[in-house]
Amino acid sequence: MLHQLTISELTGKLTRREVTACEAMEACLSQIEKTDARLHAFLSVDKNDALAQAAQADAAIQAGASFAEQPLLGIPIAVKDVIAVKNQPLNCGSKILGKYISPFDATVVAKMRAAGAIVFGRLNMDEFAMGSSTENSAFGASRNPWDTDRTPGGSSGGSAVAVAADECLAALGSDTGGSIRQPAALCGIVGLKPTYGRVSRYGLVAYASSLDQIGPMGKCVADTAILLRAIGGRDPLDATSVDEPVPDYAKSLGQSVKGAKIGLPKEYLGGGLDPEIGQAVQAAVRQLESLGAEVREISLPHTEYAIATYYIIATAEASANLARFDGVRYGARVDGGDPIELYRKTRGAGFGPEVKRRIILGTYVLSTGYYDAYYLRAQKVRTLIRQDFLNAFKEVDAIVTPTTPTAAFKLGEKSQDPLQMYLNDIFTISCNLAGICGISVPCGFTKYPHLPIGLQLLGKPFGEETLLRLAHAYEQSTPWHRERPPLQR
Amino acid sequence: MEYEAVIGLETHVQLKTQSKMWCGCANEFGASPNTHVCPVCLGLPGVMPVPNEEALRLTALTGLLLNCEITAYAKFDRKNYFYPDMPKNYQITQYDRPSTKNGLVEFEFEGKLAQVRINRAHLEEDVGKSFHFDRQSGLDFNRAGVPLLEIVTEPDITSPDMAYAYLEALKEILIHGGVSDCDMEKGMVRCDVNVSVRPIGQKELGMKIEIKNMNSFSGARRALEYEIPRQIDTLRQGGKLAQETRRWEDSTGMTEIMRTKEEAHDYRYFPEPDLMPLAPTPEWLAAVRARQVELPLAKKRRLMTQYQLPASDADTFVNDTPLARYFEAAATGAKNPKALANWVINNLRAKMAEAQITLADLKFPAASILSLIELVDAGKISSKIAQEVFAEMFASGETPEQVVTRKGLIQVSDTGAIEKFCDEAIAANPRSVADYQAGKAAALNFLKGQVMKLSKGKANPGLAGQVLERKLAQIK
Numbered sequence: 001m002l003h004q005l006t007i008s009e010l011t012g013k014l015t016r017r018e019v020t021a022c023e024a025m026e027a028c029l030s031q032i033e034k035t036d037a038r039l040h041a042f043l044s045v046d047k048n049d050a051l052a053q054a055a056q057a058d059a060a061i062q063a064g065a066s067f068a069e070q071p072l073l074g075i076p077i078a079v080k081d082v083i084a085v086k087n088q089p090l091n092c093g094s095k096i097l098g099k100y101i102s103p104f105d106a107t108v109v110a111k112m113r114a115a116g117a118i119v120f121g122r123l124n125m126d127e128f129a130m131g132s133s134t135e136n137s138a139f140g141a142s143r144n145p146w147d148t149d150r151t152p153g154g155s156s157g158g159s160a161v162a163v164a165a166d167e168c169l170a171a172l173g174s175d176t177g178g179s180i181r182q183p184a185a186l187c188g189i190v191g192l193k194p195t196y197g198r199v200s201r202y203g204l205v206a207y208a209s210s211l212d213q214i215g216p217m218g219k220c221v222a223d224t225a226i227l228l229r230a231i232g233g234r235d236p237l238d239a240t241s242v243d244e245p246v247p248d249y250a251k252s253l254g255q256s257v258k259g260a261k262i263g264l265p266k267e268y269l270g271g272g273l274d275p276e277i278g279q280a281v282q283a284a285v286r287q288l289e290s291l292g293a294e295v296r297e298i299s300l301p302h303t304e305y306a307i308a309t310y311y312i313i314a315t316a317e318a319s320a321n322l323a324r325f326d327g328v329r330y331g332a333r334v335d336g337g338d339p340i341e342l343y344r345k346t347r348g349a350g351f352g353p354e355v356k357r358r359i360i361l362g363t364y365v366l367s368t369g370y371y372d373a374y375y376l377r378a379q380k381v382r383t384l385i386r387q388d389f390l391n392a393f394k395e396v397d398a399i400v401t402p403t404t405p406t407a408a409f410k411l412g413e414k415s416q417d418p419l420q421m422y423l424n425d426i427f428t429i430s431c432n433l434a435g436i437c438g439i440s441v442p443c444g445f446t447k448y449p450h451l452p453i454g455l456q457l458l459g460k461p462f463g464e465e466t467l468l469r470l471a472h473a474y475e476q477s478t479p480w481h482r483e484r485p486p487l488q489r
Numbered sequence: 490m491e492y493e494a495v496i497g498l499e500t501h502v503q504l505k506t507q508s509k510m511w512c513g514c515a516n517e518f519g520a521s522p523n524t525h526v527c528p529v530c531l532g533l534p535g536v537m538p539v540p541n542e543e544a545l546r547l548t549a550l551t552g553l554l555l556n557c558e559i560t561a562y563a564k565f566d567r568k569n570y571f572y573p574d575m576p577k578n579y580q581i582t583q584y585d586r587p588s589t590k591n592g593l594v595e596f597e598f599e600g601k602l603a604q605v606r607i608n609r610a611h612l613e614e615d616v617g618k619s620f621h622f623d624r625q626s627g628l629d630f631n632r633a634g635v636p637l638l639e640i641v642t643e644p645d646i647t648s649p650d651m652a653y654a655y656l657e658a659l660k661e662i663l664i665h666g667g668v669s670d671c672d673m674e675k676g677m678v679r680c681d682v683n684v685s686v687r688p689i690g691q692k693e694l695g696m697k698i699e700i701k702n703m704n705s706f707s708g709a710r711r712a713l714e715y716e717i718p719r720q721i722d723t724l725r726q727g728g729k730l731a732q733e734t735r736r737w738e739d740s741t742g743m744t745e746i747m748r749t750k751e752e753a754h755d756y757r758y759f760p761e762p763d764l765m766p767l768a769p770t771p772e773w774l775a776a777v778r779a780r781q782v783e784l785p786l787a788k789k790r791r792l793m794t795q796y797q798l799p800a801s802d803a804d805t806f807v808n809d810t811p812l813a814r815y816f817e818a819a820a821t822g823a824k825n826p827k828a829l830a831n832w833v834i835n836n837l838r839a840k841m842a843e844a845q846i847t848l849a850d851l852k853f854p855a856a857s858i859l860s861l862i863e864l865v866d867a868g869k870i871s872s873k874i875a876q877e878v879f880a881e882m883f884a885s886g887e888t889p890e891q892v893v894t895r896k897g898l899i900q901v902s903d904t905g906a907i908e909k910f911c912d913e914a915i916a917a918n919p920r921s922v923a924d925y926q927a928g929k930a931a932a933l934n935f936l937k938g939q940v941m942k943l944s945k946g947k948a949n950p951g952l953a954g955q956v957l958e959r960k961l962a963q964i965k
């Protein structure tokens with residue numbers, strides 16, 4: 001079935017004219033038809049637009065377009081609802097944007113279009129990317145295809161579900177504290193959080209600007225490599241994007257990882273880690289060793305401060321980033337007698353409880369008299385956390401950790417306890433604070449119930465190539481990524 | 490008890506750029522509402538700011554013009570507050586790391602050189618404009634995102650008149666420097682005032698009160714003229730002043746309370762994560778420095794010392810840059826620059842005004858004026874003849890030498906010829922001769938006039954006088 005293929009498999013069939021892009025797109029649409037009522041990965045799908053793009057891709061292929069120049073030609077790729085797509089709704093999983101339609105494409109979308117992709121669908125997420133389960137979506141949670149009573153993780157939960165359930169070939173997510181890697185781990189797919197500045201944020205509705213990155217989510221490492229190459233690079237519209245060459249990541253896949261030095265941080269293997277996850281990660285470490293990598297224990301001493309630091313910096317930035325949603329110029333509005341009343345009513349009705357909680361927290365930590373104790377101190381700790389990683393990377397090429405402390409949890413299990421929910425990001429959050437890159441690849445399953453486990457590899461700034469090579473070597477030597485969730489049958 | 494005022498000013502100036510601060514929309518006044526807008530300046534979801542390089546350069550240039558240091562590390566911050574005319578509900582500004590700081594503005598005030606220290610000049614974005622109708626309000630975001638410079642003084646100003654003089658001087662500097670057009674009518678300059686009063690001799694500052702809503706420099710002066718006595722009266726009557734913000738009402742000529750310290754906003758500044766910090770390179774700074782022009786006051790002083798010009802002539806040149814450029818080009822190597830200035834200001838400028846032409850339309854080169862001056866200085870023509878020659882060269886473009894030759898205007902310094910004219914004058918005016926001999930000195934001037942008349946103005950007047958005196962003495 002075409003929707004079950006990887007990007008390179010479908011590209012092969014398209015190149016050989018065995019199938020058309022329209023057939024591939026229709027296969028995805030029919031899979032969505034079949035499964036999404038239960039999974040709720042998508043908030044909306046503009047079928048006509050998707051098929052029109054597919055027809056365009058077929059015409060281009062007919063006209064002899066080059067797959068080398070357009071590596072995503074005819075590939076259906078779905079997009080998280082926080083990334084702007086021209087003439088499509090942009091809700092960020094929130095009610096506050098009302099019937100807002102974006103008048104422009106995010107840079108990543110424009111780049112994917114230039115590479116020939118069929119960009120379609122609005123993928124469910126926690127409201128404004130705040131959450132780890134999609135339960136904070138104003139439009140209802142998505143469900144994990146491995147067990148529909150469980151969450152797919154979040155905030156890019158819809159993206160992970162859509163990829164895992166073969167509703168698209170690959171998807172874009174965004175990752176502020178683990179929002180790509182954690183749902184990728186919980187849904188048994190590959191998710192990559194690029195180095196801060198690797199991918200343009202223009203068109204990504206900001207949650208925490210100094211932490212946010214858009215990244216690829218795919219069925220295998222190679223797909224994320226192809227997608228990252230397409231979306232990466234300096235963008236004149238994003239002053240924080242970095243002018244660092246974008247390698248052809250897919251080309252370096254398959255190269256030997258012999259002699260690669262991998263660090264295992266001792267701070268990541270204690271505490272609330274599920275023993276089954278710990279075992280899976282240990283097994284993965286041995287597997288990497290058997291592939292020729294040298295694994296050594298390292299220390300990231302400031303790890304324990306990461307969550308506290310994150311929830312100060314991220315919420316502070318969010319409190320300003322979300323201020324524009326006020327009902328004055330666009331989105332939903334609840335009228336008031338004066339502007340203040342209009343703001344209060346609009347924001348009161350438009351934002352969900354977690355978003356309000358974070359706005360209030362962020363407003364508080366920036367207030368006069370508290371700024372130094374919270375925000376300023378958090379920035380200093382952030383520098384220390386980054387320094388931990390840079391020091392470690394003097395000795396190792398990559399760091400290996402679990403992606404999450406547990407496998408997918410049940411819907412409702414943690415939604416009443418924000419702190420428990422926050423702890424789910426304990427292994428992923430430091431990567432964003434340090435601005436480095438990270439990837440989650442499947443590394444096994446829990447026994448009862450049978451749920452995917454993710455292995456996280458963290459790399460140097462702009463070290464995605466090394467990261468992808470290691471992840472790919474591991475993936476290809478293990479069976480985990482080949483297993484599909486039961487739901488798709 | 491006598492009191493004195495302590496005044497500081499915060500002036501907002503729109504920078505003269507083609508496009509807005511963070512996007513490519515035109516920075517242009519007067520367009521129909523919401524026609525110079527795009528996703529970025531409307532703050533639509535997902536947009537990001539990209540700094541306007543020219544605005545960064547103009548900021549540094551302003552810093553240089555105001556004798557500020559250009560900081561080696563500057564950054565942008567977010568200033569958070571909700572207002573319908575602000576698309577993002579935060580303003581991007583520079584809080585604790587401005588691009589320029591610690592400057593000085595010098596200007597002439599009450600016949601003396603006054604100095605006002607500049608605390609900082611920092612870059613930020615302008616906001617939109619609200620319009621209120623009968624039953625609803627409208628918003629125009631054309632102005633939103635226009636680069637705005639906030640220039641903050643130290644509390645060095647001591648009177649409403651000095652505040653006004655400072656503002657005028659600042660405006661002159663910014664216009665001269667090509668940084669802003671400073672058009673008040675178009676809202677390109679806005680000014681807020683901080684003022685306190687204290688007993689003369691007291692070192693500590695009084696309670697600082699901010700006044701907003703002045704829409705002209707004279708409004709700022711009037712607001713101060715109202716506010717300072719109000720504060721002094723309050724204190725004299727045993728009252729207390731509280732830190733507050735007041736609004737100037739131009740129609741009533743009074744200030745009224747806008748908000749107290751308790752009601753003041755907490756702007757919750759924090760570094761703008763969408764923009765990189767600024768660290769100007771030496772090359773970048775050199776390019777900005779190359780655009781630095783001489784400021785009016787500095788120019789005046791230089792003209793006065795370099796060319797020994799009187800202050801009034803220097804002022805004329807300061808206020809007329811093309812004329813000054815013309816003068817200075819001609820003055821290089823001039824033996825008598827003071828005379829040149831005199832000619833340029835009193836003759837050339839007047840003639841051009843009369844003929845309604847500009848310097849570009851002149852038919853003669855600047856060197857011709859120098860030749861003319863040299864003819865006078867060498868005694869070859871009189872100043873009076875020189876006026877005639879000038880009129881000719883202005884009309885035809887001939888050189889002064891050509892005019893003088895063609896019209897035979899070379900001054901007669903040949904003693905023989907002059908003696909002849911003198912003899913004729915003495916013979917024809919016995920009465921005057923008698924008057925002179927009777928001690929009426931004025932009679933000599935009459936006779937000299939006759940000699941000039943006979944010579945058709947060409948006789949060297951000095952020589953004619955000498956010869957006449959000698960001949961008259963002989964007659965006696």
